[in-house]
Amino acid sequence: MSYFELLSSLELGLIYGITALGICLTFRIIDFPDLTCDGSFVLGAAVAAVLLKLGYNPIFALCIAALAGGIAGLGTGVLHVYFKMTNLLAGILMAFMLYSINLKVMQGIPNIALLNTETMFTWGNPFFSLCAVAAIVWAAISFILSTDFGLALRSIGQNKRLAVNCGVQISFMTILALILSNALIAFSGALFCQHQGFADVSQGVGTIIIGLAAVMIGEKLLPSRSIWYSMFACILGSIVYRILVAAALHSEWLGLQTQDLNLITGGMVVAVMLMPTLGVRKQNA
Amino acid sequence: MKRFLPIIMALFFCSASTVAEPNREIKKVLISQVVEHPALNKTTQGIIAGLADKGYAQGVNLDLRTESAQANAALAAQIANKFVTQTPDIVVGVGTISAQSFIKYAVDGKVKLVFSSVTDPVSASLAVTATQGNPNMTGVSNFVALQPQLELFKSIQPKLTKLGIIYNPGELNSVSLVLKLQEACQKMNIVLVQQAVTKTADVAQAAVKLSTQVDAIFISNDNTALSSLQSIIRAANQRKIPVYVSDTDAVADGAIAALGPNQFEVGKETGYMIANILGGANINSIRIEYPDKTELYVNETAAKNIGLTIPSAILAQAKIIKS
Amino acid sequence: MLKLSNINVTLSKGTPLHAEILQNLNLQVGNGEFVIIIGSNGCGKSTMFNTIAGFIQPDSGAVIIDDSDVTDVKCARRAALVSLVMQDPRVGTMEHMTIEENLSMAYMRGKARGLCLHNTCERRNLFIEKLALLNMNLENKLDQLVGNLSGGQRQALSLIMAIIADYKILLLDEITAALDPSTADNVMAIAAKLVQEEKRTAIMITHNMHYALTYGNRTLLMNRGKIVREYDAATRSSLTPAMLAADIGEI
Numbered sequence: 001m002s003y004f005e006l007l008s009s010l011e012l013g014l015i016y017g018i019t020a021l022g023i024c025l026t027f028r029i030i031d032f033p034d035l036t037c038d039g040s041f042v043l044g045a046a047v048a049a050v051l052l053k054l055g056y057n058p059i060f061a062l063c064i065a066a067l068a069g070g071i072a073g074l075g076t077g078v079l080h081v082y083f084k085m086t087n088l089l090a091g092i093l094m095a096f097m098l099y100s101i102n103l104k105v106m107q108g109i110p111n112i113a114l115l116n117t118e119t120m121f122t123w124g125n126p127f128f129s130l131c132a133v134a135a136i137v138w139a140a141i142s143f144i145l146s147t148d149f150g151l152a153l154r155s156i157g158q159n160k161r162l163a164v165n166c167g168v169q170i171s172f173m174t175i176l177a178l179i180l181s182n183a184l185i186a187f188s189g190a191l192f193c194q195h196q197g198f199a200d201v202s203q204g205v206g207t208i209i210i211g212l213a214a215v216m217i218g219e220k221l222l223p224s225r226s227i228w229y230s231m232f233a234c235i236l237g238s239i240v241y242r243i244l245v246a247a248a249l250h251s252e253w254l255g256l257q258t259q260d261l262n263l264i265t266g267g268m269v270v271a272v273m274l275m276p277t278l279g280v281r282k283q284n285a
Numbered sequence: 286m287k288r289f290l291p292i293i294m295a296l297f298f299c300s301a302s303t304v305a306e307p308n309r310e311i312k313k314v315l316i317s318q319v320v321e322h323p324a325l326n327k328t329t330q331g332i333i334a335g336l337a338d339k340g341y342a343q344g345v346n347l348d349l350r351t352e353s354a355q356a357n358a359a360l361a362a363q364i365a366n367k368f369v370t371q372t373p374d375i376v377v378g379v380g381t382i383s384a385q386s387f388i389k390y391a392v393d394g395k396v397k398l399v400f401s402s403v404t405d406p407v408s409a410s411l412a413v414t415a416t417q418g419n420p421n422m423t424g425v426s427n428f429v430a431l432q433p434q435l436e437l438f439k440s441i442q443p444k445l446t447k448l449g450i451i452y453n454p455g456e457l458n459s460v461s462l463v464l465k466l467q468e469a470c471q472k473m474n475i476v477l478v479q480q481a482v483t484k485t486a487d488v489a490q491a492a493v494k495l496s497t498q499v500d501a502i503f504i505s506n507d508n509t510a511l512s513s514l515q516s517i518i519r520a521a522n523q524r525k526i527p528v529y530v531s532d533t534d535a536v537a538d539g540a541i542a543a544l545g546p547n548q549f550e551v552g553k554e555t556g557y558m559i560a561n562i563l564g565g566a567n568i569n570s571i572r573i574e575y576p577d578k579t580e581l582y583v584n585e586t587a588a589k590n591i592g593l594t595i596p597s598a599i600l601a602q603a604k605i606i607k608s
Numbered sequence: 609m610l611k612l613s614n615i616n617v618t619l620s621k622g623t624p625l626h627a628e629i630l631q632n633l634n635l636q637v638g639n640g641e642f643v644i645i646i647g648s649n650g651c652g653k654s655t656m657f658n659t660i661a662g663f664i665q666p667d668s669g670a671v672i673i674d675d676s677d678v679t680d681v682k683c684a685r686r687a688a689l690v691s692l693v694m695q696d697p698r699v700g701t702m703e704h705m706t707i708e709e710n711l712s713m714a715y716m717r718g719k720a721r722g723l724c725l726h727n728t729c730e731r732r733n734l735f736i737e738k739l740a741l742l743n744m745n746l747e748n749k750l751d752q753l754v755g756n757l758s759g760g761q762r763q764a765l766s767l768i769m770a771i772i773a774d775y776k777i778l779l780l781d782e783i784t785a786a787l788d789p790s791t792a793d794n795v796m797a798i799a800a801k802l803v804q805e806e807k808r809t810a811i812m813i814t815h816n817m818h819y820a821l822t823y824g825n826r827t828l829l830m831n832r833g834k835i836v837r838e839y840d841a842a843t844r845s846s847l848t849p850a851m852l853a854a855d856i857g858e859i
Contacts, residue, residue: 008366012359099483103454111381111457113410115388115419148712148721151705155713158702161694165661166717167687196362198385198410201455203358210359225706225753245360249352249367262355 007127009246013239014130015191016210018137020218020234022184023211029145030177031157035091035208036076037185039098040069042204044186046105049112049199058120062190068105069186070179072098077175095204102201110201119194126195133191134235137184142228144180150227153177185211214238217272244268312341312375312563313348315368317387319380320356322508324532328379328402328427328552335556341563354383361386369395375559377401381409381457384424391421397568400424401555402548404458404506406573416572423571425555427506428462429531429545429579431469434503437544437581438529439473441595442501449478449499451491451517453509462505488513492520504540505531506548514538518587525591536582537606541593546576582606610637610660610777610809615669617655617833629655630666631833637777642803642810644820647830648856653813656830657779660811662686673776688718691775693766693799695782700766703755707746707765710754711735714769738768742798760791767799771806778803780812784819792816796823817849827852831859 019041026034044065051061072094079090106112120129144150155163156173163170185207193199218237224230248264316332318325329351333343341347352368354361365386368376376396378384384400388410391398398411401424406412411422418424438445448470452459463479470477480495482488488510495502502521504510510517511532518539521528527541536543554574562568583603588595617630629652637643645653658664660671662683671679673689694700701710712726715734732750739747742764746757754762763783770778780799784792796816800823803810814820820827821844829837836859839847 002370004370005366009363012362016359099455108454108460109408109457110455110460111385111409113385113388113408115392115410143725144723146725146727147723148716148726149723151709151713151726152716152721154705154709155702158704159699161699162702162713164663164683165687165692165694166713167684167719168721169684192359196358196386197389198382200358200382200385200457202356202382206357206359225704242363245363246367249363261353261360 005246006243009242010239011127011130011195013242014134014235015188015195016214016242017134017235017238018188018191019185019207019211020214020238021137021141021231022181022188023208024215024231024234025141025153025177025181025184027212028215029154029157030174032080032087032174032178033091034073034076034178034181035088036072036094036098036178036182037091037211038204038207039095039102040072040182040185040204041189041192041207042102042199042201043072043098043105044069044189045193045199045203046102046112046201047186048190048193049114050105050107052114052117052119052194053112058118058123058194061194062120062187065190066183066187069189070183072186073178073180073182074175076182077178080178081171081175099201106199106201111198112200113198114194115197119197121195130191130195137187138231138235141184142231145227145231154227210238210241213269214241217241217269220273220275240272241269244272311346311348313371313373314341314350314375314377314559314563315371315373316349316351316377316379317361317364317368317383318351318353319361319378319383320508321353322512324506324508324511324534324548325379325402327534327548328555331549331552331554332377332379332401332556332559333552334549335553336560337556338553339557339560339564341560354386356382358382358386365390374563375399377555377559378403378424384411385409388419388422392419394421396421397562398422398424399555399559399562399568402427402506402551404428405461408461409457412573418569418571418573421568423558423568423573425551425558425574425576427458427546427548427551428575429505430575431462431466432472433579434529434531434544435469435473435475437542437599438501438503439475440599441542441593442527445475445500447476447478447499447501449480449495449502451480451482451488451495451502451504451510452507453483454481455483456507456509459505459507462507466503466505482509485509485513489516489520492517493523496520496524496526499526501527501529503529504535511535514540522591525593527588527591527593533580533582536584539587540584541587541591542581542583542595542599542603544581545579547580550578551576580604609639609674610811611635611670611672612656612660613670613672615656615659615671616667617652617659617664618667619655629833630659633669633834635828635835637809637811639809640807641826642800642812642824644824644827645811645813645830646815646817646820646827646852646856648859651830652833653830654781655833657692657781657811657813660777660779661690661692685718688774689776690779691717691770691773691777692779693763693770693781693783695785697759697762697766697786701754701762701769704753706751706753707739707757708732708735708750710765711738711769711772714772717773717775719773735772738772739765741802742768758791760787760795763787763795764798767795767802771802776809778806778808778810780810782813782815784814784816817852820852821847821849829855829859 026032047065047068048061076090076094079085152168214237217240218233222233251264352364361382369390378400381403387398390396412418467477478499480491482491518528530540530543531545533543533547581603584606586607612635615630615633618628670677736747784796827839828835
């Protein structure tokens with residue numbers, strides 16, 4: 001694997017690391033398997049692409065994309081809380097509807113290319129820009145989860161009964177977490193579209209798997225109870241996942257064929273999961 | 286089974302290739318294909334066949350490898366990264382997303398990009414005009430002139446007034462084709478009835494609904510519709526209306542007729558173009574090609590099944606398939 | 609002060625499991641009083657607690673705390689008034705959070721949770737002070753995960769969590785039932801000490817007849833959704849645990 005490839009994997013890893021943060025927020029922090037992400041990722045890309053084509057500032061485009069993602073999360077939350085849908089169904093339904101909404105946002109054109117359009121990556125070194133963005137998002141999310149508000153979010157995922165006992169309004173907090181999570185995922189979609197130079201309505205395929213794999217790898221590599229570490233672990237997991245994919249792409253010497261790629265990547269993820277945990281963890285007898 | 290044999294062989298060759306030391310005698314051609322799909326697989330085989338015709342043989346003077354992005358944009362991006370670092374003589378993007386993943390490297394002059402099976406290179410940012418590619422890019426589109434196709438349908442069904450099309454609004458190729466088809470239909474006084482489907486599972490229902498509204502159904506190079514062509518044909522047969530296609534390979538599957546190139550030919554033309562560039566031609570002076578060799582295929586059995594008589598003038602020019 | 613008047617609760621309405629759990633229940637507990645509730649299983653003790661805490665909405669009747677009717681106040685809001693310690697310490701604490709985080713969660717009970725860091729020095733000092741009351745050395749383990757504590761320690765922690773924020777009524781629901789006898793005695797003694805120091809209204813459910821006579825100001829016996837017998841301080845001093853158990857059996 002060359003230096004250039006490694007760098008590109010790092011960049012993609014940082015972009016999807018933000019998706020992983022969003023997925024961690026729902027799947028891990030509030031224990032809500034939210035499947036909206038495949039749709040909200042594309043929504044972010046679509047909104048950003050359209051705004052950039054219209055000549056808006058790339059940073060502004062990122063913010064509006066995140067806002068749009070937040071609205072998608074609100075939709076899922078409302079379906080779950082007020083229309084009493086199960087969490088899985090609410091997410092799937094929202095992602096399903098987002099397909100049409102995304103096409104609408106893109107004015108019926110399923111693929112918008114951004115060649116010769118100013119993006120935040122035309123300003124400077126993409127790697128450093130992404131490092132900065134990821135660091136800011138990481139710090140912001142970790143901070144939020146270290147506050148009283150964040151503590152209440154975490155309590156929902158761990159012990160709903162006790163959370164209610166402590167006066168946490170579960171439905172309201174669940175909706176807020178969904179908004180935050182999908183805003184992050186759409187933000188990451190908007191970054192991806194600027195980085196790759198195009199938005200495509202099928203771009204979101206597999207977002208959830210990539211994100212979950214990143215979360216799991218991160219937890220394995222950096223088991224920790226500190227929220228700052230475990231949020232960092234999501235981004236780290238995402239980078240490691242990208243490097244695993246890059247490595248899997250180099251496995252032709254094994255006599256493997258193109259369609260074996262998922263199998264190899266999956267195998268590597270399993271291998272990481274089976275690895276003995278780094279560092280010593282104290283366990284009570 | 287016979288039609289899959291070339292695929293298996295092609296894949297065998299891809300996998301059997303060894304990582305050779307950079308050797309200027311051996312040309313390195315790397316293909317990124319957006320998804321494993323019969324039509325796109327044919328294009329890739331065509332590229333290999335086209336290169337072979339021009340004397341480039343795998344393992345002798347050619348190092349050719351294929352990766353599939355499995356319809357995943359992030360994977361396409363990583364495949365592009367990998368390819369760019371391997372100092373290829375040419376990278377090939379089969380399908381829009383795969384081709385687009387190379388754009389930024391081609392613009393920077395890091396690679397030469399030849400795309401294939403992209404219907405609308407301009408809206409995909411691969412080209413400046415229909416024939417002039419962006420810097421370091423050229424390729425072969427699979428766009429087939431629509432007028433001759435509509436004329437064919439009219440001569441088979443002189444009373445054709447309503448033509449239905451099933452397509453996925455999520456495929457750029459199909460969306461730009463439908464826009465052009467609308468114009469062409471207007472000129473021919475045909476009403477175009479559009480039916481959007483977003484996934485293969487919806488095609489059967491969409492076909493049943495559409496078949497009650499139109500005189501014929503037309504399926505162009507839409508991957509979603511082509512993947513469940515059998516459902517469309519079954520629905521159309523019940524209403525005794527014909528299904529026309531653009532991909533000549535699909536005629537053997539039960540479509541009535543097709544006037545177009547087959548995907549294999551598109552690939553072959555791409556292969557010739559690649560050989561030309563490998564031979565020293567300047568990529569920026571090569572115009573984007575559109576399939577010029579169209580062939581007429583007619584499925585007589587399918588026509589008989591729905592009680593359609595095909596004029597003998599057409600039969601005389603056509604390759605006739607009985608299935 | 610807590611007042612329950614004519615409370616009726618029916619569970620699983622309209623199904624074969626239809627059960628009238630509470631029937632015209634009346635109860636009044638004054639400020640600073642510590643009342644013990646006893647009774648056989650299924651007599652409605654826990655349902656009464658859930659009604660007070662707001663987890664169950666009564667079919668009729670009123671829950672009144674300090675002269676205001678809170679019957680229609682949702683349980684998340686009622687948490688500012690009612691503090692509940694549950695039977696199972698695993699439910700009463702969050703095992704994947706540290707002791708400090710657990711206490712911080714409880715500290716904000718009934719208050720608006722904003723975007724301020726929870727681990728402030730001020731709170732930490734308060735937590736250390738309160739944990740020191742337990743004599744379990746928990747004050748030096750603020751960063752430990754609660755999952756690493758023993759059942760007795762976790763239950764003691766949940767007691768501190770219950771009193772760390774302001775409240776009007778403290779409900780103790782069989783807090784020693786999941787503990788071994790000596791730990792149970794210890795936790796019960798701590799609970800009694802806290803209740804005494806807090807000087808606020810407290811109600812405790814127990815199946816331990818010894819505790820029912822030793823702690824609290826008066827003891828109430830429940831049966832079939834009603835309070836059927838009351839033992840005041842004078843009566844209690846003449847009773848033995850065995851006699852009390854016999855009373856329950858008799859009914």
